Amino acid sequence: MEIDYAEIVTSKPVSKFLLKFYLSDIEIQSLILVSPFVGTLEGTRVTLDGVCKKAIEKNIPVYVITRAPGEEYHQQAVDTLLGCDSVELRFNESLHAKLYVCLCQDASRSFALLGSANLTRNSIEKNIEIAMMIYGRGRGREILRELSRWGLERLRTLNETKLIKKIKYQRR
Amino acid sequence: MDFKEWFCLNGRDSFTIDAKMNRGDAKFYFGREEIKNRIKAQIRRSFVDPGVPKMIIYGSFGSGKTQTLFYLDYYLQNERPEACRQTPKTLHLDLEMHSKSDHKGWHLQLMETMGKSTVATWIDKLFNRTQNLDAELREIFGNINMAEAAKNLRAGGDIGLLAWRWFCGYELRPNELERLNVTRSLGDLGAGDMVNALVGIGRLAEKNDEKIIFLMDEAEQFKNVKTGDATESLHSYLRNLANKSNSSVGFIIAGYALTLDDMAELLYRADIRTWRVGENNFIEIPPLPSVRDIQIFLKELLGELVSQNKAESKIQKESLGVSLETFPFNAESFDLLCEFASQDPTKALPGAIIKALNECAISAWDERKPIIESNIVNEIAPLIFG
Numbered sequence: 001m002e003i004d005y006a007e008i009v010t011s012k013p014v015s016k017f018l019l020k021f022y023l024s025d026i027e028i029q030s031l032i033l034v035s036p037f038v039g040t041l042e043g044t045r046v047t048l049d050g051v052c053k054k055a056i057e058k059n060i061p062v063y064v065i066t067r068a069p070g071e072e073y074h075q076q077a078v079d080t081l082l083g084c085d086s087v088e089l090r091f092n093e094s095l096h097a098k099l100y101v102c103l104c105q106d107a108s109r110s111f112a113l114l115g116s117a118n119l120t121r122n123s124i125e126k127n128i129e130i131a132m133m134i135y136g137r138g139r140g141r142e143i144l145r146e147l148s149r150w151g152l153e154r155l156r157t158l159n160e161t162k163l164i165k166k167i168k169y170q171r172r
Numbered sequence: 173m174d175f176k177e178w179f180c181l182n183g184r185d186s187f188t189i190d191a192k193m194n195r196g197d198a199k200f201y202f203g204r205e206e207i208k209n210r211i212k213a214q215i216r217r218s219f220v221d222p223g224v225p226k227m228i229i230y231g232s233f234g235s236g237k238t239q240t241l242f243y244l245d246y247y248l249q250n251e252r253p254e255a256c257r258q259t260p261k262t263l264h265l266d267l268e269m270h271s272k273s274d275h276k277g278w279h280l281q282l283m284e285t286m287g288k289s290t291v292a293t294w295i296d297k298l299f300n301r302t303q304n305l306d307a308e309l310r311e312i313f314g315n316i317n318m319a320e321a322a323k324n325l326r327a328g329g330d331i332g333l334l335a336w337r338w339f340c341g342y343e344l345r346p347n348e349l350e351r352l353n354v355t356r357s358l359g360d361l362g363a364g365d366m367v368n369a370l371v372g373i374g375r376l377a378e379k380n381d382e383k384i385i386f387l388m389d390e391a392e393q394f395k396n397v398k399t400g401d402a403t404e405s406l407h408s409y410l411r412n413l414a415n416k417s418n419s420s421v422g423f424i425i426a427g428y429a430l431t432l433d434d435m436a437e438l439l440y441r442a443d444i445r446t447w448r449v450g451e452n453n454f455i456e457i458p459p460l461p462s463v464r465d466i467q468i469f470l471k472e473l474l475g476e477l478v479s480q481n482k483a484e485s486k487i488q489k490e491s492l493g494v495s496l497e498t499f500p501f502n503a504e505s506f507d508l509l510c511e512f513a514s515q516d517p518t519k520a521l522p523g524a525i526i527k528a529l530n531e532c533a534i535s536a537w538d539e540r541k542p543i544i545e546s547n548i549v550n551e552i553a554p555l556i557f558g
Contacts, residue, residue: 153534154186
């Protein structure tokens with residue numbers, strides 16, 4: 001049988017993931033962004049601010065796990081995340097993994113990106129990156145479940161993962 | 173101390189139950205005695221007439237349809253109904269349908285789930301017991317082509333694979349048909365022919381003291397089919413599979429639908445609903461109807477997921493002043509969560525309650541609090557039930 005639940009992405013993988021999230025008109029349950037380094041992505045097609053705005057507008061909880069910022073660009077991104085009510089932010093200094101998961105109400109529409117790319121402009125415009133996009137079809141669904149559980153439960157509850165900011169509920 | 177020790181979890185990392193990832197979770201079916209007993213009663217009856225379960229389950233996202241399938245698998249394996257004389261051979265699959273998917277695609281998915289080696293083993297076992305395999309296979313399948321193809325399944329290498337491809341419904345070339353000693357490809361005559369082959373395999377399984385029961389999830393996938401002809405062929409496949417004359421291959425199909433007529437139309441068409449599957453075998457998994465049901469659900473869940481010995485000792489040692497029954501909640505926060513969950517009846521779903529429980533526990537863990545207090549529930553529950 002043809003494998004249609006996974007795809008290797010070599011061109012701007014993070015941008016592809018974010019664009020799919022940003023343009024999606026289906027009901028999204030949550031967004032998980034795991035990246036040691038995060039930038040504002042200003043100058044790229046989908047900025048971090050754009051992701052935050054969509055999250056607020058659609059009431060999507062966003063779980064971000066990154067390292068504590070050491071550089072200015074990272075600090076600016078963290079400031080953007082701190083200003084977004086829909087974001088939960090955590091720092092983990094041992095983090096090296098890069099994982100992005102978009103969980104949809106209809107599990108078959110969920111997708112994830114797992115690979116080398118940080119959530120930074122350099123990873124989109126400059127670096128050579130490779131990643132695997134996984135879709136919630138067929139066996140991809142089980143992989144997505146494992147990845148989302150790792151991000152949402154295991155990584156968030158590690159002793160060295162520190163909560164920086166909680167999601168703020170907005171009554172509608 | 174890590175998260176699971178903090179909350180005295182019983183050999184698991186979180187409060188999530190997921191039978192797909194952890195088969196041990198299949199035995200759980202919390203807080204739904206009535207529906208559980210109803211489904212089990214229907215299954216028991218179905219082994220008397222028509223001989224196998226034929227059931228369609230529907231409900232909202234997070235209502236527990238997948239868990240129901242896994243629980244029923246557990247039930248069939250561990251509390252086999254008396255009327256089921258063979259060992260249930262349960263086969264799980266997530267349905268996948270595209271705009272042009274038809275009965276051939278469905279048949280292929282069922283066959284692939286069963287697997288060539290399973291069927292070949294049944295034929296091997298039959299061969300070891302019988303004097304005349306040809307005659308036996310002709311009787312089982314009631315069709316010479318099917319019997320010939322089945323006989324070839326025993327062969328290794330190319331010919332065995334060819335026979336398997338024939339059973340899966342692939343269009344074979346004339347020389348390939350000749351090698352199998354069959355006169356046509358399976359499916360040349362339509363969906364009914366493919367179901368006959370599948371039911372024949374079901375009879376073969378029975379001869380080996382096994383009963384095939386497919387547990388098919390994600391039936392909302394049928395809604396992806398947009399072509400009229402494809403829809404009709406799928407309906408015809410289901411119609412044949414649900415026919416009273418099939419007492420060898422059972423199925424339980426589960427999918428997202430808020431109401432009966434929210435399902436793919438081919439699943440609830442009058443002939444299927446009234447005559448083939450039957451009204452009583454259409455089961456809705458509704459949200460938990462009342463605060464009391466949510467309380468029972470949560471207490472049963474905590475009772476299984478939390479190590480009672482460890483929790484009891486922690487409660488005493490740290491003078492937490494909470495009941496073991498609701499740990500890691502205190503009485504107030506437990507009631508509060510149940511009230512939040514019951515505010516909107518459409519959101520009182522097991523999936524949402526488990527998510528709320530996990531998020532509350534993570535929040536308490538962040539603050540290194542041994543107990544989930546009301547302020548945490550007030551913070552988390554509106555995010556999920558609001």
